[in-house]
Amino acid sequence: MSIRVLIADDQAVSRQGLRMILGSQPDIEVIGEAIDGLDALGQVERKRPDVVLMDIRMPRMDGLEATRRLRDDPAVQVIVITTFDLDEYVLEALRAGAVGFLVKDSTPELIIDAVRVVHRGDALIAPEVTRRLLAQFTAAAPARAGDPALDELTPRERDVLLGIAAGRSNAAIAATLDLEESTVKKYVVRMLAKLGLASRVQAVIFAYETGLVAPGDGPRAG
Known part of the structure; x- marks a missing residue:
C-alpha cells in the first residue's frame, strides 16, 4: 500500500514542488494539499494521511500549533519542513510532536527518504540541523x-x-x-x-x- 501524504504549506509553489517530488514515487501518494494549519487539521480528519509535511509559518493557524493538536494521533506522523532552520523552531517543532525536521532546500532524495523513514516508525532530522542541536545540548547543562x-x-x-x-x-x-x-x-x-x-x-x-x-x-x- 502507498504511503498517504498531506502537504500543508501556504505557498502554492512549495506545495506543487513537494507534490512533484513525492508523486514521482510508486510507493507514495499525495492525497491532499492544505493552505494552513487549520485546513491541515480538517483534511487529516477527513482523509487520514499517514504523513503530513507541515510548514511552520502559515496564516490562521501555524504549523507548530497544528502539530501539537495532532500529537495524540498515533496514526499520523508529522514532518516539519520549512525555510527557517532556526534552532528555536527546530526544538519547538520536535517538542510539539514532529518526528522529523527538514529545510525546504533539502534534496528531493532526502525529502522522499524522510517520508519513508517516519512511516516506518523512525525519525529524521536534516543532518546540518542535528549537528547544531547536539552542539547546543553540549553547551547547556x-x-x-x-x-x-x-x-x-x-x-x-x-x-x-x-x-x-x-x-x-x-x-x-x-x-x-x-x-x-x-x-x-x-x-x-x-x-x-x-x-x-x-x-x-x-x-x-x-x-x-x-x-x-x-x-x-x-x-x-x-
Whole structure:
C-alpha cells in the first residue's frame, strides 16, 4: 500500500514542488494539499494521511500549533519542513510532536527518504540541523538530570532508549540487541509511554536533557 501524504504549506509553489517530488514515487501518494494549519487539521480528519509535511509559518493557524493538536494521533506522523532552520523552531517543532525536521532546500532524495523513514516508525532530522542541536545540548547543562522517570524503565527499555538517542533505527537496534524488530517496536511504545513522550525525537531530546547520553561521548554507562 502507498504511503498517504498531506502537504500543508501556504505557498502554492512549495506545495506543487513537494507534490512533484513525492508523486514521482510508486510507493507514495499525495492525497491532499492544505493552505494552513487549520485546513491541515480538517483534511487529516477527513482523509487520514499517514504523513503530513507541515510548514511552520502559515496564516490562521501555524504549523507548530497544528502539530501539537495532532500529537495524540498515533496514526499520523508529522514532518516539519520549512525555510527557517532556526534552532528555536527546530526544538519547538520536535517538542510539539514532529518526528522529523527538514529545510525546504533539502534534496528531493532526502525529502522522499524522510517520508519513508517516519512511516516506518523512525525519525529524521536534516543532518546540518542535528549537528547544531547536539552542539547546543553540549553547551547547556542538563535541565532534568536524574529524572525519576528513568527508574521506571526496564534494562531493555533503557537499552532501546540509548539506541534511539544514538540515532539508530529499529532494525539497527534489533541487530545490536539480538532481538526481532517487532520486539524492539514494542519496547519503544512502552518506553515512550512510561516517559510520557510522544515520539522518538522527543526521546532523543529527553536522553540529552537528562544527561543519559552526551554528544561526542556516546551513551553513558548506567
